[in-house]
Amino acid sequence: MDRYQFEDAISAYLENDLSLSERKAFESYMNENADAKNLVDSIRSTMQSIKNMPDIKTSDKFMPNLSRRIEIERNRPSKKIVERPSKTFFGFTPLYAGIMTVLVASFITVGVSLWPENGKSFDHAPAFTGNITETPNPVLSNPVTPTNNAPVLATSEIDSADTTLNKKKNFKLNDKVQFVKDQR
Amino acid sequence: MNQLSPNLSMQPLAMDNQFRYTDEELIARFQEGDEQAYVELVNRYRDKLMTFIYHFVKDNEQAEDIVQDALLKLYTHKHYYRNIAKFSTWIYTIAGNLAKTELRKKKHHKVTSISQMGLEDRDYELPAVAPETDEVAQSEYIEKKIQAAIQNLPLHFRTVTILRDIQELSYEEISKIVDVPLGTVKSRINRARIQLQKELKDLK
Structure with a gap:
């Protein structure tokens, strides 16, 4: 046991809070060091002196004053005494x-x-409930036959393959819109 | 609730077998409306709290006001006490918090408390030499010297020392009152005692 350990254990020693082995080590250190023994004796004496100090008494006016304050508190309308419900x-x-x-x-x-009526599903896709099954892709499995749709496509007024149309459309827009880094 | 008599009796109560009741039983009775139980609790704790608070504020009148505040709080907030802790822990916590609030107010108003003063500023009103003729005076001298030494301790040391060595509360109770771990309380008390011994070794 060194000095720090000794000082840390003084209160525990005086209050019988050390284990047997710790107590033996403490007393061994104390017996080898006279100043350590003096310190323990001195602290014991100080503790006793503090313990013997009389209580500081309240004055004679204490109870009447307290009683008066309680009465004021009871009669105060804004600050009622807290009662448990x-x-x-x-x-x-x-x-x-x-x-x-x-x-x-x-x-x-x-x-x-908000709950959907008669078990109807919401507009959006239902939550995944498990059991993924491979279903054939309807587009791939039923390819559109050009022969059936050809007359319909031919009647369209706009040819989507005509790139000049897009250029014409975007001409004015491109004139006004310019990028920040565009140095035109 | 029974009406509280205008002047609470300072004398021991006429409560039958009052000595049989623990603090916890008394507060339970008070919570049920028995104001005699309140008076008994006040009589049990007013001097203990006074001693405890006095070491914080070092002023009799102010200490008495704080004790009254604490006991008034006990009266007005009696139902806040739950029977999971000791009554003493609860009332000391209330009183300690009020004292700390008062110390903060003092600091705010630039009225420096003794704990904030430098060593050179401290004035304990001690007699210049220990009177050796009169035994009472000698005892008073020692008492003042001890009080001054306690006052010299940092606040966190002072609080635990008062609660342990003067009020004789258990370490567990002190730990709850000051809201620090048990080991810290033990360490603080030990260090406070060593510091007190250094200041009071001349008394021996």
Whole structure:
């Protein structure tokens, strides 16, 4: 045991809070060092002196003053004495329990009204529910036959293959729009 | 709730077998409306709290005000106490917090508390020499010297020392009151005792 360990253990020694082996080591150190023994004796004596100090008493006016302050507190309308509510529901006061009930009821009502009727699905894709099955691609499996659709395509007024159309369309736009880095 | 008598009795209560009640039983009775139980709690704790608070503020009148605040809080917030901790832990925590608030106010108002003063500023009103003729005076001298030494401790050392060596609370209770781990409380008390011994070794 060194000096630091010794000093750290003084209170524990004085209060019988050391194990047997720690106590032996402590006493061994103390017996080998006279100043260490003096320190322990001195601290023990100091503790005793502090313990013997009388309590500091309140004055004779203490109780009448306290009584008066309690009376003021009781009669103060804005600051009432805190009373525990008579009943609680699941730990909530009646007020908060009422608010919570209304909120839960509203939530359920809104939830039910938004729920799709007769088991119809939503507009968007339903959530994945498992069991992926390979289904044939309808486009690939039923290719469009050109013979059937040819007259329809021929009647179209705009030829999508005509690139000059796009140039004409974009001409004015390109004239006004220019990139920041474009040095035209 | 029973009406509190205008002047609370300072005398021991006429409560039957009051000595049988623990603090926790008394607060339970008070929570049910028995104001005699409150008076008994006040009588049990007012001097203990006074001693505890006095070492913070070093002023009798101010200490008494803080103790009254704490006991008034006990009256107005009695239902805040839950029987999961010792009553003493609860009331000391309230009183300690009020004292710390008061110290902060003092600091704010530039009225430097003794703990913030430099060593050269401190004035403990100690007699120049220890009177050796009068035993009472000698005892008073030692008492003042000890109080001054306690006052010299940093606040976190002072608090645990008062609670342990003067109020004789357990380490576990102190740990809850000051809200620091048990090991830290033990270490602080040990270091505070060594520091006190250094200041008071001349007394021996």
